[in-house]
Amino acid sequence: MKKGKQTQIVNGLIAGGIISIALVTILTVVGDLYSPLKDWLKVTFSHHWIGKGVLSTVALILGGIGGGLFEIDGRKQTADKLLSALAIVLIVGIIALLLFYYYEAFLVTH
Amino acid sequence: MLTLTQTLILHVLTGLIGVMASYTVLMNLLGKRFSLKLLKISSVAAAVLYVISWLTGGYYYVIRYGVEVKPVIKAGDYPWAHSFFTEAKEHLFLFMPVVAIIVAAVVFLYGDTLNTTRSVKRTTTLLAFLVVLIGTFVTVSGIIISGSVR
Numbered sequence: 001m002k003k004g005k006q007t008q009i010v011n012g013l014i015a016g017g018i019i020s021i022a023l024v025t026i027l028t029v030v031g032d033l034y035s036p037l038k039d040w041l042k043v044t045f046s047h048h049w050i051g052k053g054v055l056s057t058v059a060l061i062l063g064g065i066g067g068g069l070f071e072i073d074g075r076k077q078t079a080d081k082l083l084s085a086l087a088i089v090l091i092v093g094i095i096a097l098l099l100f101y102y103y104e105a106f107l108v109t110h
Numbered sequence: 111m112l113t114l115t116q117t118l119i120l121h122v123l124t125g126l127i128g129v130m131a132s133y134t135v136l137m138n139l140l141g142k143r144f145s146l147k148l149l150k151i152s153s154v155a156a157a158v159l160y161v162i163s164w165l166t167g168g169y170y171y172v173i174r175y176g177v178e179v180k181p182v183i184k185a186g187d188y189p190w191a192h193s194f195f196t197e198a199k200e201h202l203f204l205f206m207p208v209v210a211i212i213v214a215a216v217v218f219l220y221g222d223t224l225n226t227t228r229s230v231k232r233t234t235t236l237l238a239f240l241v242v243l244i245g246t247f248v249t250v251s252g253i254i255i256s257g258s259v260r
Contacts, residue, residue, distance in 0.1 A: 010215045017212045024204045083233040105194035
């Protein structure tokens, strides 16, 4: 496989990773606040957590395949920007989930 | 076929060794000179081990934890062990295999030029650090959750 094609696939994979992490964060927070979404995950995938895992994997794989099939920009500078975006989305995701579950566990009264 | 207890042991072991592999990746990336072979082996090992830990932990979580363990914790003295630590652990863990796979892909593609492409190396190092950070939180959470059942 040519280096340019490899770079495209990796760039697609990183883009898929960004979507994957954002998706898990959004599905988790919104799903807990809006029960029909969590119920849909349960009904469709037998368990909400399995649903989030499946959808996050699909996003990652589709990103890699998309990068290989379509003419995604395969420059190293693009990889650098995508990696930075991934790091930012990951940090936001970590903070959002920790704060959300801290709020749910210690501050809110159900 | 593994029993549920053996599945849990496999989940813990693969997760722990995975974090050690990610730590090896981080330490290698932090150094001015690194072993590309070790970097490739440890990054792939981390990704593979997290996937195994994910599948085994997920199986245990769905089959036993939710049915038998969770009600005991929620009725006990430390219900926050589930509502904070289990909930945060199970969801933050979902980030780990994804990022570990991407770190391994970047190491394989740019490994031989990482020292000359400083920005890619810096961001990959940050990602490896975040995986180790999540891994440490997940490990400590596991200890807290296990302790709260007793």
